[in-house]
Amino acid sequence: MSGATNILIQFKRKWQLLNWLEVFLYAFGIAFLVYFLLVNVLIAMVVFLSVGTIISFLIKPWSSNLNRVTTYIDKKLDIAEYSTGLLLKRKDTLSGLAQLQQHKVLETLKKNLNTIKPPNNVLKASLVMLAFVLVGLAVYQFNLVEYVKGTSPKRPASESIAFVPIDSTETNFKPPNITDQLVKVRYPRYTNIGVFKNTNMNVKALEGSSLSWELRFDMNIKDVSIESMGKSYPMQLDEGIYKKSFVVQASGFYNFKFTDLKDNEYTSKLYSIEMLKDEQPNIKIRDIEQFTSFDFDEDMKLSFRTDITDDYGLADAYIIATVSKGSGESVKFREEKLNFDNPISIGNKRQTVSKTMQLESLKMEPGDELYFYVEALDRKKPKSNQARSETYFAAIKDTVSDQFAVEATMGVDLMPEYFRSQRQLIIDTEKLIKNKPKLTTKDFKFSSNELGFDQKSLRLKYAEFMGEETDFGESIESQEETPDHEAEHSEEDPLAEYTHDHDNENEHNLVEEKDKDKKNNPLEEFIHDHSDPEEATLFTESLKSKLRQALNEMWDAELYLRLYTPEKSLPYQYRALKLIQEIKNSARIYVHRIGFDPPPIKEDKRLSGKLDEVSNFRKNEDLKIPEVYPSIRRTIDRLAQLISENKMPTTEDRVLFKNAGSELAAKAIENPGNYLKTLQQLKLISDTNQSTQVLLRSVQRGLYAAVPSKKPNPSKKFVGQSEINELLINELNIND
Known part of the structure; x- marks a missing residue:
């Protein structure tokens, strides 16, 4: 009963597959939610494997066996008459009646087993997974994670604002302290992000966000202000809390400053505001x-x-x-x-x-x-x-193509059907040389001979301007009848298959036929006599002479193409092209441009030499390179002097330090982490009397790192000479 067993095995596999699908849906939904909560693929994969393992042990997809399958079928299919278990037994071990019942159950299952679905909770698992996915998408879309983080700031992670006195004379007086500090970051409304609250005064915010500070002191004070980039903004008192808000427009630094009831001033260290840009789509x-x-x-x-x-x-x-x-x-x-x-x-x-x-x-x-x-x-x-x-x-694509045509008044089109320029011949020759390794010998020779024929056609076309077509090509004459032995020899010509049948002296009727006597020298039509005194001239060549030289170059180019050596033909083709271009340029007609028409020159003042009404032009320009960060450089020199003399900064020094701090703050906006510590220390020594030698050295090192190295500036310098060099120069002058 292998057929009956196969039916039950297929049902069991379908049952197990649905159970595994149920495990996957539960695990995927939970992992999807975790990913959008933490935005971490590795953690999401770990959660997927962990949840999948736990649910697998709860559902146990592997526990489905044939006995469970037969029991389930008996419960769901009444016409099986609770006899499905007979399909698992061997036929020879059953009685005749049992064998009949086994056969009846097998036929019943073949017809009705598709109406039974294995037990599963795939629909429930799908709904649970969909719920997790929707929650994850909502969390990501509306930034609920950031919102939850913003509403519950972690105060222990930040530090309290510490104030130091400025020129305080009282030593037994306890200064006011901060009891509550808070900064609120409200992103623009279009971002759909809630309010961030934090006790850390170093802020990162999107451009256009609103920043709000709230400070509470343990005793009454006179006033509080926020100082930023050289400006002071007073904070308003509201129910014992000092508040201030403004919109972020640029990165920068700020600090707090307050005055107590005894007119003692205190200042805090610098904090950074880093503005984030809204990226384009x-x-x-x-x-x-x-x-x-x-x-x-x-x-x-x-x-x-x-x-x-x-x-x-x-x-x-x-x-x-x-x-x-x-x-x-x-x-x-x-x-x-x-x-x-x-x-x-x-x-x-x-x-x-x-x-x-x-x-x-x-x-x-x-x-x-x-x-x-x-x-x-x-x-x-x-x-x-x-x-x-x-x-x-x-x-x-355009359906109309441009073709050569003649005027309608001409009865016959005498132009050749196909005509190449010298530049096209050069391009095709170079292409043939490049493709030579890929071509057979027959195709290569055929292509070279074709180019030679095109070169000949071009040469004859230019020869029409000379009126000497017969001087620069094969002789054009009426062909006499060929003897029989010559006809036989022509049939055995090894080059016959590479040439045109119509490749004769006047194959396209390019020129009129003329009679010419054969020369005795058989090589006469393949050589040129360049020793003609008319050609050997030192004067500028005329257009006719250049054209004759171009025809000579074309003839040599054709010769090497006919000999299947196109690489030797290229130099002659290039020289022919150069001569043709020179002929074209020299035959151009230049038209006076339309535009400025200068006024006529007065003859009475021409060449008089009077310059009374002529003024000289003089331009003065300072090419001195402007000094970069002058206050920082002077501060470095002043700090070196204070350190060497073991002195404390004076009032004038503090003004210089403040100017240096402004220059450093402008540089630190791009990289606040690199210069924030130096800025804080520079602020401390410029506002308070708490300067030490260690602090001055630390500020000096930080300013050295911030100042760029000077570029070399060429200038004239006086170099002193020793007495020996002066004596040597004087001796040389005497000898001269």
């Missing part, structure tokens, strides 16, 4: 090439998808498409703004949108081109950040 276009072309009979449709992300939510996204019609000076452009097929959900941080564009709906015709890109805007206020993608192109 990121756009990525998929499923489309940078350039797409269509034939006229194709389905002219563009389909693509675009992934758009932003750190605080999207506001809008669209397509800017530009259609160009015509060419040259008659080209026209039409720009359209297109929306995506699925609308943008305002506030989403990630979204995938798609677009299908029919070029016909854009009223495009053959020869038209389409340029388009995607623009996206975020929710930043008052002005959104705008980003755009790369530009993509699409074109419809």
Whole structure:
């Protein structure tokens, strides 16, 4: 009964598969939620494996066996008559009646087993997983984790604000202390982020965020203020709490300063404000090439998808498409703004949108081109950040091609069907040399001979301007009948298969046929006599002479092409091209430009030499390089003097230190962590009397690290000479 056993085994596997799917759904849902809570893939994977292992032992997918399968089928299928267990027994061990019942149950299961579903809770597991996924997405979308963190600040992690007195004369007086300190960071409304509360006075906030400070003292004081970048902002007292708020517009540093009831002033150390930028959206276009072309009979449709992300939510996204019609000076452009097929959900941080564009709906015709890109805007206020993608192109191939034509008044087109320029011949020759290893000997020789024929056609065409076509090619004459033995010899010509059947002296009727006597020298038509005194001239060559020289070079180029050595033909082709370009340039007609027309010169004042009305131009410019960070450099020198003399800073020194602190603060805005300690120490020695030699040395080291090295400045310097050098120079002058 192998067939019956197979039916039961398949049912068991389906049962186990559903149980494993149930385990996966529970584990995935919990791991998904953990990932969006902690934003850590490794922890999410560990949670997935751990939860999956625990639920596996609870559900036990492996516990399903054939006995459980038969028991379950007997409960669910009444027509099985509780006889499914007979399928697990061997036929030879059963009685005749049992064998009949076994056969009956087997036929029943084949027809009705599909109506029974294995026991499972896949639907329940799916709903639980969906709930976890939705909670995770909501946590990520609305930044609930940051909101919870912001409402419960960890006070032990921060330090209390410590104040030091400024020029205090009383020693037994206990200064006021901070009992409560708090800074609130309220992000802009468009970010959908709650209020952050923290006792740490070093703040990181998004551009446009509102900062609010709250300070409470253990005794009454006169006033409190916040000093930032050389400005002082007083704090207002409200129910025993000093408060101050302003909007973040730039990074910087600040400190607190207060005055007690006895007019003693106190100041705190510096704290940093780091402003975060709202990044512009990121756009990525998929499923489309940078350039797409269509034939006229194709389905002219563009389909693509675009992934758009932003750190605080999207506001809008669209397509800017530009259609160009015509060419040259008659080209026209039409720009359209297109929306995506699925609308943008305002506030989403990630979204995938798609677009299908029919070029016909854009009223495009053959020869038209389409340029388009995607623009996206975020929710930043008052002005959104705008980003755009790369530009993509699409074109419809033109069905009209430009061909050579003659005027309608001409009865016959006498131009050859195919005609190459010298530059094209050079390009084709170089291509042939490059592809020589890939070609067979037969194809290579055939291509070289073809180029030789094209070179000959070009040479004869230029020879028409000379009126001496027969002087620069094979003799053009009426062919006499060929003897029979010569005909037989021509049939055995090994080059016959590489040449044209029509490759004779006047194959395309390029020139009129003329009679010419054969020369006795058989090599006469393959050589040129360059010893002609008419050619050997020291004067400038005329156009006719240059053209004759160009024809000579073309002839040599053709010769080597016919001999299947194109690499030797190239130098002659280049020289021919150079001569042709010189002929063209020398034959150009230059037209006087239209524009400035100078006034006529007065003949009575011309060459008079009078300069009374001529004024000289003189420009004075200071090329001295401005000094960088002058206060910091003077502070370094002053600190070195104080350290060497073991003295404390004076009132004038404190003014210098404050100026140096302003310069250092401007430099430290970019990297506050590198110079914050030096700024705090510089603030301490400039505002208080608590200067020590150790503190001065520490400030000096920090300022040295902040000052950039000077660039070399060339200047004239006086170099003293020794007496021996002066005597040597005098001796040399005497001898001269």
